[in-house]
Amino acid sequence: MTRATLELRTAAERLLELESSAGKRAGRLPAARRVTDRLRQVLSTFLGAGGYRALLARALNLAKSEAPELSAVHLLPDGAIEGLSSDDGNRKRRFTDGEVVLVAHLLGLLVTFVGEALMLRLVHDTWPRVSLSDLDFDEGTIP
Amino acid sequence: MTASSKTKSRRPKAPKATSPEKASVPAKARIRQLATGVRGLDEILGGGLPEFSFNIIGGAPGCGKTTLAHQIVFANATAARPALYFTVLGESALKMLRYQQQYSFFNPAKLNKAIRFIDLSEAVVERDFEGVLEAIRSAVETARPSMVVVDSFRTMARKVTSEAGDMALQSFVHRRAMFLTSWQATTFLIGEYTEGELRDNPVFTVADGLLWLTQNTERNSVVRKLQIVKLRGQGSVPGRHTVRITDDGMQAFSRTLGMVGRKGRPRTQRRLSTGIPELDTMLGGGVFEGDSVLVSGPSGTGKSAIATHFMTEGLRNGEPGIVAVFEERPEGYAARAGTLGLDLEKPQREGILEILYLRPLDLSVDETMQEILDAVKRLKAKRLVIDSLVGFEMALAPGFREDFRESLYRMIAALTGAGVTILTTVEIEDSFTKFEFSHYAISFLTDDIIRLRYVEIDGQLRKLIVVVKMRGGNHVKDIREYVISDDGVAIIGPLQTQYSKLTTGLPERIMQWSNEPAPEPRATRRPDVK
Numbered sequence: 001m002t003r004a005t006l007e008l009r010t011a012a013e014r015l016l017e018l019e020s021s022a023g024k025r026a027g028r029l030p031a032a033r034r035v036t037d038r039l040r041q042v043l044s045t046f047l048g049a050g051g052y053r054a055l056l057a058r059a060l061n062l063a064k065s066e067a068p069e070l071s072a073v074h075l076l077p078d079g080a081i082e083g084l085s086s087d088d089g090n091r092k093r094r095f096t097d098g099e100v101v102l103v104a105h106l107l108g109l110l111v112t113f114v115g116e117a118l119m120l121r122l123v124h125d126t127w128p129r130v131s132l133s134d135l136d137f138d139e140g141t142i143p
Numbered sequence: 144m145t146a147s148s149k150t151k152s153r154r155p156k157a158p159k160a161t162s163p164e165k166a167s168v169p170a171k172a173r174i175r176q177l178a179t180g181v182r183g184l185d186e187i188l189g190g191g192l193p194e195f196s197f198n199i200i201g202g203a204p205g206c207g208k209t210t211l212a213h214q215i216v217f218a219n220a221t222a223a224r225p226a227l228y229f230t231v232l233g234e235s236a237l238k239m240l241r242y243q244q245q246y247s248f249f250n251p252a253k254l255n256k257a258i259r260f261i262d263l264s265e266a267v268v269e270r271d272f273e274g275v276l277e278a279i280r281s282a283v284e285t286a287r288p289s290m291v292v293v294d295s296f297r298t299m300a301r302k303v304t305s306e307a308g309d310m311a312l313q314s315f316v317h318r319r320a321m322f323l324t325s326w327q328a329t330t331f332l333i334g335e336y337t338e339g340e341l342r343d344n345p346v347f348t349v350a351d352g353l354l355w356l357t358q359n360t361e362r363n364s365v366v367r368k369l370q371i372v373k374l375r376g377q378g379s380v381p382g383r384h385t386v387r388i389t390d391d392g393m394q395a396f397s398r399t400l401g402m403v404g405r406k407g408r409p410r411t412q413r414r415l416s417t418g419i420p421e422l423d424t425m426l427g428g429g430v431f432e433g434d435s436v437l438v439s440g441p442s443g444t445g446k447s448a449i450a451t452h453f454m455t456e457g458l459r460n461g462e463p464g465i466v467a468v469f470e471e472r473p474e475g476y477a478a479r480a481g482t483l484g485l486d487l488e489k490p491q492r493e494g495i496l497e498i499l500y501l502r503p504l505d506l507s508v509d510e511t512m513q514e515i516l517d518a519v520k521r522l523k524a525k526r527l528v529i530d531s532l533v534g535f536e537m538a539l540a541p542g543f544r545e546d547f548r549e550s551l552y553r554m555i556a557a558l559t560g561a562g563v564t565i566l567t568t569v570e571i572e573d574s575f576t577k578f579e580f581s582h583y584a585i586s587f588l589t590d591d592i593i594r595l596r597y598v599e600i601d602g603q604l605r606k607l608i609v610v611v612k613m614r615g616g617n618h619v620k621d622i623r624e625y626v627i628s629d630d631g632v633a634i635i636g637p638l639q640t641q642y643s644k645l646t647t648g649l650p651e652r653i654m655q656w657s658n659e660p661a662p663e664p665r666a667t668r669r670p671d672v673k
Contacts, residue, residue: 046236046260055237114240117251125255 004104007135012103020094030084032099053079059106067098180218183395189377197320201336202356214392220257224289233295236260246392296332313345351375385507396509400557418456421634425619436566440595445627446568450528451480462525463495469534473498483631508550531568590614
């Protein structure tokens with residue numbers, strides 16, 4: 001089973017944390033939905049909507065095998081995700097472990113395909129306040 | 144240095160004022176030339192890419208079209224003047240970025256700032272070509288790019304043609320060219336075309352520049368070529384130029400070897416010593432500086448030894464040198480020189496000699512030449528030894544061997560034009576009916592020819608040397624005998640015994656000089672052996 005590394009999960013948590021803070025002001029959409037929507041805006045430009053949807057579908061597929069609570073999650077034709085639950089009973093966090101795994105796999109696929117440098121650049125362009133420079137992503141997900 | 148600082152202007156010189164009317168002639172349009180970032184390509188293009196030109200990069204899949212476009216874009220795009228790279232139903236941007244980032248020119252910091260990738264696949268599939276044009280127009284008006292690439296345009300052209308025919312395609316391309324030029328963008332359309340499609344294609348009519356890439360497989364070798372089929376507004380170097388793709392991206396090797404427009408150095412009357420005093424005498428006082436000297440002879444006659452004498456003599460006089468070898472490694476070559484009492488190690492350590500080992504298969508003459516020219520420039524070399532032509536030819540890809548003679552001509556002309564004195568060796572088999580100088584029929588390329596050969600005399604295989612040709616000077620016509628010892632090559636005094644038919648290798652004694660010893664002692668029977 002392909003698993004998201006600790007570094008990828010940490011990176012995902014930072015993005016989810018930021019979006020969940022913003023979510024208080026922006027509505028009650030799950031944090032992973034907001035993260036993936038923002039990445040969709042950036043990635044769809046050069047991958048095309050179909051290209052982005054294919055990438056996210058693969059990330060969701062990988063994440064489901066690692067986080068069973070994502071079993072009800074599916075993709076809409078425009079690449080948006082639906083069926084996420086924001087409550088996993090952990091009152092200290094505003095997002096679920098499944099969301100972490102999903103975003104981690106999406107980042108991991110970017111590392112695998114375009115490398116760490118370009119993934120970091122994409123993330124930085126989308127969330128300038130997030131720093132991931134302390135993390136070593138190596139080859140992305142662990143097969 | 145930034146790419147923008149490397150741009151050059153081609154402002155025609157204003158005519159000299161000879162009358163008030165002529166003094167007021169307005170200046171012609173100024174065409175800036177953009178550096179492509181591809182080594183060798185600017186020279187082939189005639190200085191660089193004309194700014195705001197509308198270009199097509201064509202060729203079969205795998206020729207390097209996308210790599211070339213990326214290299215140009217990365218060399219020129221800045222955040223202030225970005226490049227838009229439209230991908231259309233071909234290689235996805237995800238994979239494109241994955242592969243292109245392996246090249247050293249790829250700078251991830253430019254992504255999304257200086258270079259923006261935009262996928263147009265859905266626009267092409269879902270909309271008509273007016274809709275596609277609108278998508279491009281919208282992106283261009285927002286980003287105001289200095290460069291636009293459409294990869295691949297062929298896909299788009301197929302759709303337009305199938306919907307409305309050739310005329311609509313030409314109209315589509317024309318309008319887009321007009322639009323992009325008006326927005327001051329230099330544009331590249333990338334397309335998979337075959338050479339047969341070059342004629343009568345309306346797209347090519349509209350283009351200002353047509354860069355054509357080919358890739359031919361010959362036996363086990365792959366040869367890539369680039370041709371500037373068309374370039375408006377400036378003179379490019381005609382013909383097909385070798386290109387190679389390495390970790391640094393594409394590199395082009397101009398057929399003119401970068402020597403276009405350079406004035407050749409005037410031929411001097413200065414004579415250079417070969418390092419063998421008697422040979423200098425035979426040459427009428429030495430080799431003229433800037434000459435091309437050919438030393439030919441069969442294996443073992445000492446061609447490399449003479450070449451090494453020539454090189455070490457130059458080094459001794461403070462003239463840096465290059466030795467290009469193809470058949471043995473530099474260490475072995477230098478070690479062999481050492482057995483003749485000639486030191487090639489110390490000059491290498493001192494940086495006044497380079498022994499270039501040029502042996503990898505698939506080399507083109509142009510690439511080899513570029514390596515040699517780079518070394519000549521690096522060391523400011525005055526002498527060059529090419530040892531040997533046979534090895535040189537064997538190191539080339541089969542496809543290049545057909546052009547060997549033409550390439551040799553360009554190579555020698557380029558180097559001697561730069562004031563370098565060249566000594567080339569060539570191995571030939573001794574024939575007992577002919578007296579050849581070279582298999583390559585290249586004697587017209589050389590100023591001076593020295594021929595070595597074996598001859599059988601008194602049960603010994605002895606060596607003879609003769610100066611066959613000396614352009615621009617008289618030379619000794621005698622056939623002389625020489626030996627190679629631990630002290631190198633020594634030409635011995637004229638024989639007292641007279642022979643005829645020496646050039647056949649089987650001479651006839653005309654007049655015997657009593658007891659004239661052989662230059663190297665003959666084997667004698669040991670008294671204790673019966």
